[in-house]
Amino acid sequence: MSYLDIPVPNRSEHLWRYTSWKRVHPTKVESLPNIETSKVTINGEQIKSTTAKKILSNDEISRAFLTESNPQQHIVVLDEDMDALHIEVSCEAEISSCNLYFEANSSGSIILHITGVTNWFGLSITGMVQQNVNLSFAIVNDLSEGSTMLRAEDWTVARDSTLEYGELSTGGSRIKSDIRTYLKGSNATLIQNIAVNCQTTRVDDHHIEIHHQSGHSNSSLTVKSACSERGHAIGTGLLSIDEDCDKTDAGQVFKNLLLSPQAKAESIPELEVLSDDVSAAHGAASSSVDAEQIHYMMARGFTPNEAQAVIVEGFLVSSFAKMHNETTRQFLLEALSNQTGE
Numbered sequence: 001m002s003y004l005d006i007p008v009p010n011r012s013e014h015l016w017r018y019t020s021w022k023r024v025h026p027t028k029v030e031s032l033p034n035i036e037t038s039k040v041t042i043n044g045e046q047i048k049s050t051t052a053k054k055i056l057s058n059d060e061i062s063r064a065f066l067t068e069s070n071p072q073q074h075i076v077v078l079d080e081d082m083d084a085l086h087i088e089v090s091c092e093a094e095i096s097s098c099n100l101y102f103e104a105n106s107s108g109s110i111i112l113h114i115t116g117v118t119n120w121f122g123l124s125i126t127g128m129v130q131q132n133v134n135l136s137f138a139i140v141n142d143l144s145e146g147s148t149m150l151r152a153e154d155w156t157v158a159r160d161s162t163l164e165y166g167e168l169s170t171g172g173s174r175i176k177s178d179i180r181t182y183l184k185g186s187n188a189t190l191i192q193n194i195a196v197n198c199q200t201t202r203v204d205d206h207h208i209e210i211h212h213q214s215g216h217s218n219s220s221l222t223v224k225s226a227c228s229e230r231g232h233a234i235g236t237g238l239l240s241i242d243e244d245c246d247k248t249d250a251g252q253v254f255k256n257l258l259l260s261p262q263a264k265a266e267s268i269p270e271l272e273v274l275s276d277d278v279s280a281a282h283g284a285a286s287s288s289v290d291a292e293q294i295h296y297m298m299a300r301g302f303t304p305n306e307a308q309a310v311i312v313e314g315f316l317v318s319s320f321a322k323m324h325n326e327t328t329r330q331f332l333l334e335a336l337s338n339q340t341g342e
Contacts, residue, residue: 003032003064015178018234018266019205021061024150024176026095026120032065035122037072038098039090043082049074052099062178063152066097066124073099076110078135083108084327089123090116091143097122107134109327113335114171117144121172125153129161131185136164136325140335143171145200151177159185159214165192166320166332169204170339180209183217190219195319195332197312197339198231198263205234212241212248215275221252224319226312227263237269239282246277256286257315259308313337 008029009016027033037049049072058064078085087110089098096118102110102125114123121143129135143149149172157163169175181190196204210219225233235254256265267284289311297307316336323329 001059001064003061003068004030006059006061006064009061014236014238015207017236019174019176019203023174024148025065026122026148032069033095035070035095035097036093037070038096038116038121039092040074040098040100041088041090042076043086047074060152062150062176063124066122066150066152067099070097070099070122073101075101076103078102078104078106078108078110080106084111085109086111087113089114091118091121091147092116093118095120097124099124100126102127104129104133104135109136109138109325111328111331112137112139113142114140115142118147121147121149123149123151125151127153127155127163129155129157129163131158132160133158134162134164136166136323136328138166138328138332140167140332141169141171141175142335145171145173147172148174149176151175153177153179155181157181157183157185157188157190160187161185162189162191164323164325164328165190166323166328167194168332168335168339169194169206170197173202175204177205178207180211181219182211182213183219184213186214186216188214188217190221192219192221193319193323194223195316195336196223196225196233197316198225198227198233199229201230203232203234207236208252209238209240210250210252212245212250215245216247217245218248219250222319223254223267224257224316225255225265226257226259226315227265228259228308228312230260230262232264234266235268237282238272239270239280240272241275241278241280243274245275248275248278248280250279251281253282254284257312258286258288259312
């Protein structure tokens with residue numbers, strides 16, 4: 001089904017409950033503009049995009065829009081020749097997008113850094129983690145203030161493979177992300193850690209789906225959001241375990257830190273379990289900053305703003321502290337330190 005044939009989703013749908021399609025469309029919802037491709041560099045060298053051989057039919061509106069409005073695709077392969085890829089996506093046009101296809105044929109790391117001054121940016125990622133591969137993936141959204149970003153990701157993890165996924169989301173003013181991972185083989189593992197910092201009036205809406213399609217698979221999702229002033233963080237998650245997926249171990253946790261009376265956070269984890277012999281758990285919690293912590297730090301020379309910044313950094317740092325890959329972990333920690341230290 002093409003984009004123009006797909007009905008505009010209403011707010012009763014789980015995915016669009018808090019952020020309507022109209023708010024993240026770059027023009028008018030009934031239009032399909034031709035969107036310019038963003039500049040992509042790998043380890044400092046610019047790579048060219050290619051025209052996708054075939055645009056697959058998709059009934060999900062954001063994925064159909066991103067692929068049809070920009071048929072160009074950047075293909076990135078991780079193999080034995082290079083075990084670490086640093087990818088920079090630069091968004092300088094008023095409206096731009098990027099369609100990335102990742103294929104991990106050997107173990108290693110991929111770092112994705114999104115930068116630039118733009119009004120609207122669209123990102124589509126398709127990732128394939130092949131058998132017996134351990135991939136560590138890190139993504140940092142560092143867009144300019146005032147940007148809107150629409151993002152759709154689809155990851156497939158094969159048998160005896162692991163996807164270690166870390167994200168820091170601090171850029172832009174309105175972010176809509178839809179991240180889906182499919183664990184398709186025995187001993188497929190997903191470890192997903194997401195840190196969100198919502199300052200001023202920033203709105204960040206994450207929808208995360210994890211689909212266990214084979215037994216003896218494992219997943220762990222942790223989302224931590226810090227909201228100050230009138231920042232608003234939204235996290236919705238679906239943990240799905242298919243039939244005949246016994247011995248699956250899965251869990252998801254959403255934690256929110258509210259730093260002002262006007263700050264808001266919404267967390268809605270969901271379970272859909274069709275197998276009996278599994279371990280599945282989910283939880284959500286929100287809290288404000290402990291006044292005693294602020295007092296303790298102020299007594300040692302910190303201003304109230306400095307004390308709050310340190311607390312936020314400590315809260316979000318824990319999202320990445322247990323990542324095994326040193327390259328991706330250090331990249332995320334340095335990006336977080338740069339953001340909270342401003």
